[in-house]
Amino acid sequence: MSWLRLKNCGKAINLDQIPNIEYPEFYQNLVEMLEDENFHIADYFGYSTTEGLKLIAIILDDKNSDILIAEHTYHYYCEDSLLSITAKCEAMHPFERDITERYGIVFKNNPWNKPLRFLANRFDKRMIIEKYPFYQISGETLHEVNVGPIHAGIIEPGAFRFTCNGEKVLHLEVALGYQHRGVEEVMCSTKSTLKQNIIAENIAGDSAVSNAIAYSTNIEKLSANLNNNSKQLNTERAIAQEMERIAMHIADTGALCGDIGYQLGQVACEALRTITINTTQMWCGNRFGKSIIRPCGTNFPLNNEICSEIKKNMSDVLKRYDEIRQNIKNTPSVIARFEACGTVDRNIALHIGAVGVCAKASGLLRDIRATHPYGEYKNMNHVPIIKTYGDVMSRLTIRCREVLQSIEYVLSLVDKIDTSIVQSRPIYNNNLMQNAISVSIVEGWRGEICHTAITNSQGEICCYKVKDPSIHNWLALSLAVRGEGISDFPICNKSFSLSYCGHDL
């Protein structure tokens, strides 16, 4: 197999280094690799050039910590329609749907050829979101329930269509795209690194730090004449990212408790999340960590005062969160709702290419911090927490234990900070490599986030691709609620806690 192997912490490469292969081989390779559980798809997208449309696939080899990359050049007018890989491997569905929606290339035998996010510059403008082709089942005892796009609470929009048999859900289909703001297009329409950095922070505000790390790393990889980041900068980034994980996992624990009417758990978690994000605010002035991460340097080096505040607050959260965790485990009425509900078994998780918390709860080791470590994680020997049942309780347990694990990480990382070191300021005017491609993958709290940047002959970013973990995991939610009572939908949904804006971009 001629695929190029890269490392997550390596430099960018020239575009012409990507092996270009014919479609039958490309197809065969992908199908074979994705059948093996040591491989999974990270991203697959089209990139339009004068030679034709390049279809670039990025595969992760979890065993060898490699990133595999290859491309096929599709010639619009002189090539037959391409065989759908989704037909063999469900994990490919969002990527093929995106390519079809964007460029009008229909994959032969694609079993689920529907628009993905109703892009503003989609190929077929007659497809409108109001007319999303929901799958329908008819029968005298069946009825449909439509929810959205605007939901009852303060959350993002998306349309959910349930087909129910009495109280039981037979099928759920989620139509997304309401949040589409044109992130990738706006990224390339500006030359300002600062602006791109801020756009990255706004891809999903709840994952601002993770997305900004993925973006900044790409800029650093593309800056050929640049030294490696200082060790301290990497440590600070890891602290910021783990604090984001802690805050969001606590928020989701609270939301799950709230959904089953367990108020004590809910309010106690709300208070702990406030402490965590206020600590981030004390560090950088923003509760979501927007502005902490910048390319090649930082505007907010940690000082003694902030370090000791982080330590004090995180130790407090550790103790109190552990009490909540024990209490959840000790309360039968809570467990009764969470256990054996919304189950995604290992096989399904594997087939749909699940990542992050959802995969780990179903017994799959999918954690970039362990399989493809970057930055400070290279020195940390992170051991992911894995559960096997794949139900709401497992996903909650993963969150609970990751909070404790992440707090331990933060506490030990803060100890390594030497506040006497003077850190460099961010650099926004780097000369980027020309005609190059850079892939950067980080483990956000939801799962792996993959950013790909391609530069043109002037060294400007001309194509920027973002993959949020939710792209893989939305299908898991649909499958999890099958056979459950429709009233269990809220806790199933919260247990995945997926991003709408990250999906829709």
Added chain:
Amino acid sequence: MLISKLKVFKSHGKQYIPNLLDVTLAERFRGRPVVSPNVDEKTVEELVQLCPVEAISKVPLSLDLGKCVFCGECQFQYPQAINFTNDYRIATCRREDLIVTSDIKKAIPFDPQFVNSYITKYFGRSLKLRQVCAGGDNSSEMELNASMNVNFDFSRYGIEFVASPRHADGVVITGPITKSMEAPLQMCFEAIADPKIIIVVGADAISGGVFANSSAISRDFFNLNKPNLWIPGNPMHPMTFIDGVLSLIGRAKRNENE
């Protein structure tokens, strides 16, 4: 079982902020900026170039809080020209009041005479809001949720978020308004009975923010409907929201001479 609950309860203690009218935020929080009156032309030019969202204009040097994404970069590079204070009281009832020049030294103006009298009359003691996220990045949404949480407990003022526009007195909009959300938003707003208000939250919603030039958004909603309250931020802080709404319904006064 009971013992573990009591433990949680004991550690939880008292969490609510006793007086929402008297809160001081972290020192580094970026709220109201102070623009220096004597900045040389070259610096002004560089500031205009630097700002990623065109929030800074020259003659006179001014900063538009409706566009600003509070990245703080102008302050880092030109601390002699622009400084952010931790004053979170930056919501206004008129769009033009969000533009900060060197004349604004103490507080962002909020003059009750520009607020329609029906707002204080009908909503002063009870205000039910419907939130519509139209492309928001989930940070402003989380902060709106947070304003009702155990710490801020904003509902003590009779202000609540409701599940249906039929129960609401107004709409709270986040996000730059994506094309796909344009129609649902208008529909939701029309479903609210008169009299009603519009609250616009975050740089994205006020001006489009970093997405202002995107072809995937549509700002037509604001040509048809006029907002009553503008709340800047990226995302806005719960206290900015709380202060803004209280000022709008006449239950908080912003003292410009403070």
